[in-house]
Amino acid sequence: MEKKRLHLIIADAELETVPETIVDHPAIVNYAKRRKKKPERVILDSTYHHSALRQLEDGGRRGRPDIVHICLLNALDSILNKEDRLRVYVHTRNDYVIYIDPTTRLPRNYNRFIGLMESLFEKGAVPEDLKLLRLEKKSLNDLISEIKPDAVFIMHENGEFMIPKHFGKLLSKFKRPIVIVGGFPHGDFRSKVEGIKISLYREPLMAWTIVNEVIVSYEWEVIK
Numbered sequence: 499m500e501k502k503r504l505h506l507i508i509a510d511a512e513l514e515t516v517p518e519t520i521v522d523h524p525a526i527v528n529y530a531k532r533r534k535k536k537p538e539r540v541i542l543d544s545t546y547h548h549s550a551l552r553q554l555e556d557g558g559r560r561g562r563p564d565i566v567h568i569c570l571l572n573a574l575d576s577i578l579n580k581e582d583r584l585r586v587y588v589h590t591r592n593d594y595v596i597y598i599d600p601t602t603r604l605p606r607n608y609n610r611f612i613g614l615m616e617s618l619f620e621k622g623a624v625p626e627d628l629k630l631l632r633l634e635k636k637s638l639n640d641l642i643s644e645i646k647p648d649a650v651f652i653m654h655e656n657g658e659f660m661i662p663k664h665f666g667k668l669l670s671k672f673k674r675p676i677v678i679v680g681g682f683p684h685g686d687f688r689s690k691v692e693g694i695k696i697s698l699y700r701e702p703l704m705a706w707t708i709v710n711e712v713i714v715s716y717e718w719e720v721i722k
């Protein structure tokens with residue numbers, strides 16, 4: 499019999515390589531030079547590319563690979579993942595999907611994580627032999643169809659309110675539930691997806707906090 503597993507998607511994540519329109523911006527050129535990389539190969543990062551981001555549409559929310567890093571560390575190091583009850587995916591603003599092998603040990607160090615993401619965007623899989631991380635061009639809706647879930651929940655500040663404990667109970671009624679968490683700092687999802695919107699708290703929280711709450715609430719129901 500198939501094990502019950504939670505499929506967690508960090509969606510519309512603000513993770514991308516530097517867009518073509520700003521590759522010549524001094525903030526990008528200098529940063530790339532310092533890192534001995536081609537400007538178009540570096541990952542956009544609001545901490546270092548703030549002035550260049552002002553020239554981009556949605557510049558106020560783009561360049562946030564740190565959100566993906568923290569969410570993934572929390573998810574992959576969770577008890578749920580160690581018990582093989584979790585699959586994690588990252589879907590990005592430009593419709594790329596990162597498939598993550600559950601045994602992956604991500605770099606704890608942020609700069610190393612950025613280096614890994616740069617290799618992934620360049621090569622399509624890392625490490626090249628083991629392919630623990632794989633990148634494919636894919637929309638959020640196509641990823642959802644591929645997983646073949648029996649329920650889709652979208653974590654949203656304006657969703658139906660439910661305390662995490664009750665959400666865990668609800669999730670545990672399904673075999674292959676998908677939970678979608680926005681991998682962006684402000685605003686709403688860009689992708690249009692059908693699903694049940696759930697709010698876990700009366701205020702907006704950071705994506706990694708919601709990731710933790712969801713994982714632990716489900717874990718308490720399925721791991722006895």
Ligand SMILES: C[S@@+](CC[C@H](N)C(=O)[O-])C[C@H]1O[C@@H](n2cnc3c(N)ncnc32)[C@H](O)[C@@H]1O
Pocket residue numbers: 652653654655678679680681682683684685686687696697698699700701702703704705708
């Ligand atoms: C930092 S929030 C997104 C930004 C938020 N809309 C804002 O403008 O502050 C990142 C993600 O965390 C999840 N999230 C944040 N607060 C939540 C809440 N109270 N209940 C459920 N999910 C929440 C949602 O999936 C959201 O897309």
